[in-house]
Amino acid sequence: MPFPFWSTRIALALLVWTAPLGAQAGADLAERLFRSGERAYAARTYSEAFETWGQLIQQAPESPFAAEALLRQARHYAEVEAKPEMALPLLERLRNDYIKSPSAPEGLLLRGEILAARCSKPQDLKEAIAEFHRVVDLFPDNPAVRKAHYSLGLAFRDQGLWGKAQLHFTTVLGLDPQAPPAAKARLQMAEIQDLLGDLPGCLKMLQGVKDHHPESSEAMEASWRLNLRIRHRLQKPPLKSLGPWPEGKQKWLNTPTLLAFSPDNELFIYIDDTQLYLLKGTELAPVGPPTKGVKALAFPGPWQISAKVGIVKDEKTILPLASGAAPSGAMLDRWGSLWVGDARNGGITILAADGTSKALPSPSLAALVPMPLGGVAAASDASRTLLFLDGTGQARVTVPYGKDLPSPFRTVTALATDPVGNVAALVDGDFEGVVVWGSDGTLVRFATFKDLGISGRFKGIALDRQGGILLADRSNDLLIRLD
């Protein structure tokens, strides 16, 4: 009786599966399995690709292609499916079993980046920092070292250790000033330099991004950051009203009371005490569920903070505020904690992502806005001070109301920041108008409404990236732009 054909096929498959492979034959098979998986991945048949790579790792665990397969899969989970928790076991196996492979540096780097992104407080960065150091120590000649130093810089920046952050960013520049990580490092260094009070150094660094990486997205970002700083802090042209904005738009907003730019430079307007809108060109698009009494926005999101409703993340998620709280401003920090200023009870409540909360003692705050490198700027009418707090809540700078102004003001109606740390306020009192401070609390620009030739009930303020200031006029239902 002839042997069944299908039995022969199974027997052969088993023979392939179980028979020990000769060295050269094994290497060839490993490469073929890897390339086959690559083709499937390029065709977006991911499950087939991963199955083939899984076979590779089982059949030829010694092969460098096995390590590369682990890395590819990990990268897919982390970057395509946004499931970093699935990437971590693969990266740990890469680290433990394939430390000598060419894929190891990138694997350790990716692991460090995932660990850093998962941290909920500065101390949690320890493991990620250790992983980045491992890349630097074990693979000093590998191009991954540049990214490792950059990531170390970011980690120390997030911990508020500016000096250590600068050290690592400087190292990135010293290794290869033309490589892409150097562009990002320059941007980071510039911001820290400004924070540390070295404005000329900051500006030179931003110009350096344009000089060394002229066609890059970092150069475009450096351009507007440079322009914004110079305009407000060096050129300081007198503020003047350009009239309704967008041009020609009169009586088109129903009592706007809140204005804010997102980190992606989108303008959000809260209207009619009911609905938040996103301005797209000259048209308004509603964002999130209708919410009454919103007093603050927290980005990214944005989350709407309302004394009447609570913290509205989306249609389905609403978190309560403390009883009797009167939110006057909010910030979502790097760790996912929400800082909420309280105009009635005073203090800042920090709500962590895990649900815990803590209170930072402070006078009652009329307004609170986030600062670009962590921390907040907050206005306290009670103590008549403008406070610049760092990421731990410690006061970095304190500016008395009215300092260096021709006349004092008593209250702050609204506060705004821009991505380079300038702070603008709508103020009332003997001085009624707009005041702008630099990130170090130095007064840079100011004008009364009378000087500007405008009148209205101004409730919201926002700073744009061109150095302009937007005011929300609740009584005339429009926005006015100051230049």
Place this chain on the structure above:
Amino acid sequence: MLGLALLLLPLGGLRGQDPALKDAFAAAKTQWAMQGDREGAASRFESILAALEPRAAALDDEWRQVLCETYNWLAVLEDRVPAKRPQAAKRLEAILDLDPSFELDRSLTNTRLSAAYENARSARFSRLSLTLAPGDGELYLDGKSLRKRSSYFLNPGSHVLRYAKPGFTPQEQRLELTPKGTRTMDISLTRNSSTVRVNTHPVGAEVLVDGKSAGITRGQAPASMISYTEKLGLTLDQLSADLILEGITPGRHRIEIKAPCHKTRLLELDESFATPFSDHTLEPVKLQSSRGTLSVDSPTPGGILNLGNQAMGNLPIKDLPVCPGVQELRVDYPEGRFTTRIEVMEGKALALTVRPRPRLAFLGFEGSVPDRDRLQGLIDHLGSRLTQVEFIPSAVGEHAKAALERVRNEKSAELTLLARATAGQSQVELVLATLEGNSESTSIKPLEQDPLEPLVERLNRVPSLRTPWAGVFLVDLPNEPGPWPLQVEGEAEKAGLKLHLAITHLNGQAVATVAAFRKALAAAQGERATLTQGGVQIQVPLSSRALELPLQAADLCYPLMLADLRLRCLGASGDEAGFTRLNLALAYMHFRQYAKALEALRDTRVAATTGVSQGTIDYYRGLCLASLGPAYSPEASQAWKQAAQSSGATLFGPEGPSVKQAATQALESLTP
């Protein structure tokens, strides 16, 4: 004794002994004719025979004549001695073997011998009588030149006879000679062009007729030209022998006479030179000397100048007279070499300042390299593609290991290149290394169109480590007509350059951006530049500032950087020496050789206090010490404290981050 000396003449050494041999021949004749000393004369003739006979086949006309005459004399002398008469007959046969057209000296040869000679000749050869017109051409028989005689005795059979003279159409005839036969021929040549006879000073000039080379003058002018040489202020040996220009056909012609280091002379021949056809002689041409001057200097000591492979002396060389034209210039140093092609113009001075470039020696192949022959061919031409190194090809037949040992022992290169087969792949690894072993590898595919292109690009990239500087830090701002001064330094500030007012022009050229300003600055020459700010022109001093070498730039070849910087250090002084040593230290840091980097930084001091300056050097000293481990932490701390005191020092370049901040941060990092 004379005989012994004549016998010891080396092969081909007749020329040097011509006078002695000729004297011996004359003396032999005199000995018989004047003194009647038959024995003595015969002995001399025997000696001459012994000298000439072994090379009879190679003798020219003149010496063949001497040998034939010697045979003639010996035959006559031996014929007088009955016992030697048979020998005399052999002498006559020898003459016929050598030159059957030779005529015996009837004045000394008796009738019997003469008759025996004639009979023997007639029995063996055919006789040919020629009448040639004109009579002063060149006659060739079977391709060999023949002396002109009234008649010739030739071997029977088929021969080719050719008669030629410049300006005439040559004639070639085939003739059949029968044994013992006699033949008479008339050869007349027909005129076909004119000729021009030229003599030149210097000898060795090339003469071109209507753009085509007609030959090079040689030899010495005949005595008949003495009056011409005196008129030109020359001696006979300074004027060449005649060079005959043939083929001057009806019409105008241009003659060009040129020689190295002389001005070319142009002569026009009008129609009269070829109508009618005739032979002309030009007045001797004396070319005028033509020279430029060359000065070569180098900051690196020990250079020896070579021009066209001729050593010209040690540098510096000032105002060396040199022939105009293109030449290959080479300067050899104890380490490194510089080569370039120069063009010296007549009457102009060319001045160069040169420095040594690293020498790159190709060691050869290791292992079984695929497509080796093609790769070898490409590598052989590598030298013409490299601009920053001096390429030395491999020695034929030398193995790579032996080559490396030789290069190391002789120190004949600063860099080596090895082509190595990679296991199991059709690729080749090119390993570039310093003699100390600092190396980098590049994989190439030999079958690619130009597999060496990546290597050539890397080897041609030696970045400038200085940047031009006008004393102003600039930024780009929108809505400004030019780059915006953020900070103005010292001399520029004194010159009146203002802060925060856009610069619109540099040396009259519009500059709208920082990039355009830098480009215009790089092209600016001289010690000052004119900047326009707000319509006002301001003269600011120009200088240059140091730049740092990056530690891991992907496009730099660090073995090359090491070798190049080491050579630069040899010739540098002052602050330039300090900055070169700093960059040498950075190159060592690329290879993590911190101890060597520290050696380069040891005792390195610069006067500069802003930009890359002393503070920068102190900072890197601290970095190297810290990299050596915790044991050196105190020294690292000391260096960084020193660096932290420098307020104006920066890293990387004049616009880089502050050393003070970096050093302060580095000090913090030392604290646990």
